[in-house]
Each structure stands twice: as C-alpha cells, then as structure tokens.
Amino acid sequence: xxxxxxxxxxxxxxxxxxxxxxxxxxxxxxxxxxxxxxxxxxxxxxxxxxxxxxxxxxxxxxxxxxxx
Amino acid sequence: xxxxxxxxxxxxxxxxxxxxxxxxxxxxxxxxxxxxxxxxxxxxxxxxxxxxxxxxxxxxxxxxxxxxxxxxxxxxxxxxxxxxxxxxxxxxxxxxxxxxxxxxxxxxxxxxxxxxxxxxxxxxxxxxxxxxxxxxxxxxxxxxxxxxxx
Numbered sequence: 564x565x566x567x568x569x570x571x572x573x574x575x576x577x578x579x580x581x582x583x584x585x586x587x588x589x590x591x592x593x594x595x596x597x598x599x600x601x602x603x604x605x606x607x608x609x610x611x612x613x614x615x616x617x618x619x620x621x622x623x624x625x626x627x628x629x630x631x
Numbered sequence: 632x633x634x635x636x637x638x639x640x641x642x643x644x645x646x647x648x649x650x651x652x653x654x655x656x657x658x659x660x661x662x663x664x665x666x667x668x669x670x671x672x673x674x675x676x677x678x679x680x681x682x683x684x685x686x687x688x689x690x691x692x693x694x695x696x697x698x699x700x701x702x703x704x705x706x707x708x709x710x711x712x713x714x715x716x717x718x719x720x721x722x723x724x725x726x727x728x729x730x731x732x733x734x735x736x737x738x739x740x741x742x743x744x745x746x747x748x749x750x751x752x753x754x755x756x757x758x759x760x761x762x763x764x765x766x767x768x769x770x771x772x773x774x775x776x777x778x779x780x781x
Contacts, residue, residue, distance in 0.1 A: 581708045593687040606668040606683040
C-alpha cells in the first residue's frame with residue numbers, strides 16, 4: 564500500500580509537495596490577513612459578512628420600533 | 632536541447648501577464664475581505680458557512696500562485712492552481728448568468744456605476760484558460776532561462 568501511494572506520487576506530472584505547499588501557504592496567509600485588517604473589514608470565520616450585517620440591521624430596526 | 636524561441640517567448644509573456652493579472656486582482660480582496668465576502672455571497676452558490684473562509688483563502692491563492700508563476704521555477708504547479716481557480720470562476724459566473732442573478736463579477740474590485748455583463752466575464756475567463764493550459768503542459772523552469780556557459 565505504502566509503495567503504491569509512492570508510485571502514484573512519482574508518476575504525477577507535477578510536484579505534489581510544491582502544490583500542497585503553495586495551497587497551505589495561501590490558507591495560512593489568508594487566515595492571518597483577517598487579523599491584519601480593520602475590524603469592519605473582517606469576515607466571520609464561518610458565515611457571510613452580508614448575513615451578519617442584515618441581522619444587525621434587523622436588530623437595530625427592532626430596537627428603533629420599540630423605542631417609537 | 633534547444634527550446635524553440637516562440638515557445639519560450641510565449642512562456643515569458645504568459646507567466647508575466649497571468650502572474651501580474653492575478654496579483655493585481657487579489658489586491659483589493661486582500662485589502663478588504665469583508666467587501667469580497669459580500670461579492671461571493673451574491674453568487675448564492677456556496678453554503679453560508681463557507682463564504683467567510685472562501686473569501687479569505689481565494690485571494691491569497693491568487694496572490695501566491697501569481698507570484699509563484701513569476702518568481703519561482705514551479706510554473707506548472709502554479710498554473711495548475713490558476714487552472715482550478717479559473718474553472719471555479721467559470722462555474723460560478725455561468726450559474727449566475729443562467730439563473731439571471733443581477734450581480735457584478737467582483738473580480739477586480741467593486742464596480743463603480745453599471746457592472747459589466749456576466750457573459751463578458753465568462754468570455755474573459757475562457758480567454759485566460761488558453762495561456763494557463765499552455766503553462767500546465769509546459770515543463771517547469773525559471774522565468775528567464777539562463778544561457779549555457781562555454
């Protein structure tokens with residue numbers, strides 16, 4: 564089994580380790596970028612930014628309605 | 632073995648052009664991931680849980696692959712990543728066009744004024760596939776191959 568996987572990796576027309584390295588580097592840099600940017604530019608790790616905004620707007624509208 | 636001059640010239644042009652284009656297009660997405668996440672959500676193709684992570688990782692993939700295409704000798708691996716990205720763009724744009732979604736591409740930044748029609752973006756993606764596929768089938772090597780001494 565071990566040799567079979569090695570054989571497949573050697574037969575690939577590209578370097579699998581380089582490919583994995585480039586992808587891993589992108590993932591790490593992407594995650595670090597979310598810490599770098601200003602708070603209003605950040606995205607929630609799981610979920611769209613737009614949905615969060617919509618919920619926040621709905622909460623705000625509800626509060627306004629109660630106040631009136 | 633001598634490499635044909637037109638092929639080498641096309642290699643250099645394709646690598647500089649694609650690398651520069653992808654670095655440029657990644658820039659605004661890296662500067663403002665929130666804005667790009669909104670653009671991704673507009674496509675209504677990804678589940679809500681994945682939009683945030685996708686919006687963070689995709690621009691970095693563009694930047695890393697674009698830079699790798701220019702400054703490293705692993706052009707084939709970088710081109711393979713760009714091929715996967717372009718195919719995903721093609722699927723995303725095509726489904727938005729077929730469903731009649733009124734969104735802007737979000738490829739090079741938020742559109743000021745009227746967004747370009749989606750079919751034009753699809754044609755652009757198909758056009759970009761030509762040099763990317765060329766680089767995937769070409770052997771690895773530095774951007775400017777050094778002449779042999781002696």
